[in-house]
Amino acid sequence: MTMTSEPVRQEPAEEFLELGPPPKTWVQKSGLDKYSALYLWSGFMIVFSLTQSQFLTWTSISLVLTEKAIVALLALAFLIPLVADTFDLSIGLMMGFSIAITTALAQNTGNPQALNALIAVAACAAVGFVSGFIVVKLGVNSFIATLGMSQVLAAANILISGNRTINGVLSETYRDFGRTKVFGLPLYFYFVILLALILWYVLEQTPLGRYLFATGGNADAARLSGLPTDMIRWGTLVASAVMASFAGLIHTWKVGTYSSSIGPGFLFPAVAAVFFGASQLKGRPNVWGTLIAVYALAFGVKGLQLAFTTGTAWIEPLFEGVSLLIAVALASRMGIIKVPKRKRASDESASATSEPAVTA
């Protein structure tokens, strides 16, 4: 006996797979998904330049670009391990660590300033190396490992600085780095752009970048493809530490002061920007998406601050918090970030097709 009149019920997911990629929705056609930050940015620019006379002035634009250079760099630091599916939550205090070392050495030794900066970078790299050891060799979840490491750094910062604010110890020639302007923007702004370019090149244009994304995409498959996934994850944590130390150096050029409150506050906007940026352009964490996210939010905050002339401190955290929530919701819907999902009908049909094996 065989089936004759009964219509055969197709498993929906399999049907979809045979058809290839699904037709684009209007959201995808308009680019609202991949370019939402650019839309948002343009929206802010238009609305605020019409309503706020000071908004579209070089003064406020260059101010935002300069102010957010550190957040942008810290976001890039967070981006590197995230590509390999590894979190580095210690970057905020790592930046503080770099500042503490630079200023404390200036205060207590006669070293040339450049050497102090170099020592700070090396020290940060060493801490990143230890984080990598804890994650790779001890198998501690990177989220927890770097969270723990940031508390250790907080302690180190207190010890190094003697729990005091360090002020006015940096030489004028050193501080001049922060004051030199090219085309109306400080030198360090271009430094951040240069680092972004290098990172973009490595991530998007070299085999190494491909290996990072593969490790992040499926670490087991990457290992079986012969990739040194452990070394890759370890390396990303060292790289993020070095990037965070650079952010600290920029802070010393720009402000020249150490205080224990510097650092932790920069973590959140950086993380928010990376997740927001992951939904942009490529559908995976990427350099330009991250920078666009940083500045789209920054100009939005600036506009709102101009609109509400007094008591505007609440705008920034609100903006950053909401944008992180929306960005992660978006990204997990698109499957960019791994979030455990409810079992769907498609899972059933997928396992159904592998029936003969299950019977084994």
Added chain:
Amino acid sequence: MPALLTIEHLFKVFPGQVALDDVGLMIEAGTTHALVGQNGSGKSTLIKILAGYHQPTGDQGRATYFGNDPAGQPFELGDGRSAERDGVRFVHQDLGLVDGLTAVENLALGNGFTTKFGKINWRADVVRARQALASIGFESVDVKVPVGALAPAQKTGVALARALLGWEDNAHLLVLDEPTASLPASDVRHLFEAIRRLKERGVAILYVSHHLDEVFEIADVVSVLRDGRHVTTERVDTLDHDRLIELMIGHKIVQGRSGAGPAGDEVLVDVRDLRGGNVHGVDLQVRSGEVVGVAGITGSGREDLVPMLSGQRPSATGTVEINGHHTDNYAPEDVLRAGAAFVTADRKRLGLFPLMSVIDNTTICDVGRNARRTLLDKRAERVDAGTWIERLQVKTATPDVPIATLSGGNQQKVLFARGLRLEPRVVMLDEPTQGIDIGAKEEIHSLIDQSASQGAAVIVASTDTDELVRIATRVVVMRNGRIVADLVGDSINSVSIERAQLAIADRTGENATL
């Protein structure tokens, strides 16, 4: 004996495959009813429909349950609540226990804790767990340690006790799906003892197993499925081993391609006394141009061989030489460097980068080939990957779409492309056509033929006997962790393979079937 559950006209169609074709079954109260069949015969599908995991295709399927009602009541196939209500319980192959919880807690999951003033009444729960275990002969289980720390047989006992908890009377059906798959030989007795006790209480047992000797020992009645059809149901005492195997594989004898591709002289894979996992001492030499099929039921070591040879899993002892390189206990990159390529059995978990493009998935093992110094030449890479996509006829809208959007068969072809692109001298495949449609299966088979004719040594582990017969120039059959048969030429056919892998397993050897 009165009927407890009858099933009639059950159909299940998966895309490209009829899993159940008008299957009927009658299970009587107080009997142990074995369900046997080759891989893909539909056993698992039938069990999963009873459990409500799959839904039957069409609406001709009828089931009637006579548990408490002599007139019988309709049993909704494909609805888990129906099984729950009527007291049809399941112990699946993986047991479904939470290793970190104690037996008491595992028993309470799904059955509820006993509470007193809203607080868990631990004392009552402990008593309940002990009684449940004692009733099936597992008094010795410590109910207060995490079940992960228990012996395999004790875990099986906990799973059984949990399945049985809350049965008021005994007119029930217990479904055991491959209960001995992960059980040491000495512990199988214990399970059988429990089954006998249950039978005395009037419980009907549907026993799914690959081990025919178990069927002859424990079952009263056996039903045979073949290619999704119900072949026959017979009393076990009217059958013998040979007759049962014949019923399982039918008269269709798939014959190998005799005299295909002469083996070269060069030994490319040389395995000596390999041990680890379910493998207990394997010696194997594979020459260039050979396609060596590895057969064996699950638990025979067949499933561990390719993962160990390819460095996915460390082996315990023994030596492996691939293409002249010693690779024992080396990592996958060393195996690749030695000139081998492998395709894993677990495509989703160990093979794919789901969100990366078809191109990226093809070239990942050697991205540097298309790079000048550090700069990746993406145009060259596109041409490179495109060549393979064309050669293997991968159906994809563009090579830039994420590989997750492709069908299973096309995903598998990309994984083949990934390996073959390395121009390997040794190709190791684990369940190469699992879960893919007939068309893609044919294409993959001809790819395997091609690799061998170009001088590669190919190892294919598969549960699909017909597949091995179709592609292999030599078949080694594993049982109890060793190679027990080495078939060449005309002796490669489905009957000889099935006979070798199903022959009465040696249950006396210590841990022999671990």
